Amino acid sequence: MTDLLKRAYDPEHFREQAHKLADLLADHLAACADQTETTVLPWMEPDERLAKWQSELDSEFDFTCFWQQAIDDTIHLHHPKYMGHQVSATIPLSGLGDMINGALNNGSAIYEMGPVSTAMERIVTDWLARAIGYGPESSGVLTSGGSLGNLTAILAARQHKSGFNYWNEGNKPGFHPAVMVSEESHYSIARAIQIMGWGDRGIVRVPSTPDHKMDVSMLEGLFRKAGQKGLTILALVGNACSTSTGIYDNLESQADFCEEHNIWFHIDGAHGGAAAITPDYRHLTKGIERADSVVIDFHKMLGVSALTTAVLFRESARSYDTFNQKAAYILHDVERELWYNSAVRTLECTKNMMGIKVYAILKTYGPQIFVDYLSSCYALGKSFAGLIKSDPDFDLPYEPESNIVCFRLIRKGLDTHENNTLIARVRQRIIEDGRFYIVQTAFDGVTYLRTSLMNPFTTIDDMRELLHEVKRVAAKI
Ligand SMILES: Cc1ncc(COP(=O)(O)O)c(C=O)c1O
Incomplete structure (x- = not known):
């Protein structure tokens, strides 16, 4: 054992560091709140900042100075004048969840490697699923971000609506699947479709009305036209809400359309799907409970630190078919449908202890x-x-x-x-x-x-x- 390793793993060394960092962060939060910290983003050209931190690497190390400098030099989301991208000014407790994640490093995609976070993941996704109006057949899984969440949901749609075992058999000659998406959808939707290899033709863009909602009056015509071009529409993606404008689609009309045509209804609620749990804004998400799948980012409008995304399925069973694949060293066949190995239902093999952050907040402050x-x-x-x-x-x-x-x-x-x-x-x-x-x-x-x-x-x-x-x-x- 080297002396360096002994020092790095010394519990007392860690205790001292953690206390110091917690103090710095608490001071930072206070300075943001009363705006004695006057800067939200200390602007510097990227190359200049790169050079600065490159030279810092060789400078003398002082623990407190280092962390203080890092805090000062970065963007401050807790500053009231931060009004930029859609990332939470986190409920500070969430940061402590990140600390336990980093310290314990439980890879939570299989139960044995994250028993507590796995249980918590189940509890918080069940809670959110019921809170948006899903029934007892629903369930969810946590993924690292909404982009991955959207891909996960669209993969489920593909497996469920293609009419054959797409995962194992791959695409068939002459089969051209496509998804209807709003022209205002987040780019992760188009990217998910293109990752699946369906190219541009796999994306049927639906124009918006002047008030920035998907123009549902065009759905029927576009669906028919797609069929004439040899495309098979498997799914429609609704916005709750759109990234650019923050406007909600008419989810009820979209649900009607999907039911009528027997296609998968996915809602990208990464930003605003959580409005469904609030008395004042629930009306915006009317119809959300009819979607086959919904993505909601806890790290956007629910105050949790990134990345923590819920992918919710109205019918839990559907989410088990998506990756119809065996990995003999972890996923034994008998376990395939067991909820406690989330690797069965997500792309991630090792994942953060996301559930613990949401659970801690829920337990400490309640859903309110x-x-x-x-x-x-x-x-x-x-x-x-x-x-x-x-x-x-x-x-x-x-x-x-x-x-x-x-x-x-x-x-x-x-x-x-x-x-x-x-x-x-x-x-x-x-x-x-x-x-x-x-x-x-x-x-x-x-x-x-x-x-x-x-x-x-x-x-x-x-x-x-x-x-x-x-x-x-x-x-x-
Ligand atoms: C509507 C919508 N969907 C998906 C995403 C992607 O989410 P993430 O950044 O968590 O990957 C975003 C991000 O801004 C978004 O606004």
Whole structure:
């Protein structure tokens, strides 16, 4: 045994380090909350930051300085002026779940390697499945992210609706499967289809209505046309909600269509599927309980740290067929349908102890914490929309349904292209300045600033300041 190994594994050394880091993080959370930390993103060009950390590697090591520097140098999601991508300002307890995951390193895709997290995974996925309105036949599995979750669900659709054992037999000559997706779907949906080798022709894009919902009146015609082209539609994917606009599809109409045509109905609820568990926003997800599968990211609107995604199946049994494969060293045939080896139902062979984070939060604060997190953020979306509408210099392209709000400053005399350029430059200046973090999007040929209000501690004053900042920055361009 080397001295170095002894020191690295010394429990007292770990205890001291962990206490110090917990103190730094608690101080960081406090500084974000009262905004004595004034920077959300300390902007630096990627190459410059790479060089900085490259040279840090050789500098003298001081534990506290190192971690403090890492915290200071990165983006701060707990800052109330973080309004960017859809990643939770986590309930801090979730971070402790990550710590136990890292320290115990249980590879939780088979029961023996993660007995506690496996049990917890079952409990939290059952809880979420029932909470969105699924019945006792449902169940779920946790995956590392919504992209993987969408792929998992679409693979299940393929196995169940192709009419043969696709997993074992592979594609058949003359069989051209396809999935109907909203033109506003997250790119992970198209990617899942292309991973399966169905190419572009496997994606039947359904246009949106002017209010950014899938235009369900076009489904019948597109379905027929696909058939004429020799495509077999196996599934339809609904948005709850879309990434770019935060708008929910009409899930009930989509469910009707899927039932009528006997195709799989998958809902990408990575961002907003969890609205189904809240009294105030449940109406947005009407029909969710009729989907064959739903993906919900705990690390988006449920305050859990990344990556923690639930893939829920209305009929549990269907999820066991997806990977109809044997791996003799872990998955014995008799165990195939046993819930406690989640490797049977996911792509992951070794996976994080995701369930423990959700379980810990559920046990400590009860399900209301999830309702409060989502509802507070969605309420901010409404308030922000109100502010934007009250200022004639801004354009709100649609009434937001969630915490994703798109808007733009309109400068008189500029055409659309020039205004788009202005918006992009404003956003770049804002993030380089570092006091706010927002993103941008484009639809209908128009560029918008885009905010995801992910931090329940953002206030109306923060949002007012953002609008002020946009004008201030634009005035200098
Ligand atoms: C609607 C939607 N689906 C899927 C994803 C992908 O999820 P993940 O980032 O967890 O892979 C996102 C991410 O933003 C999303 O907004």
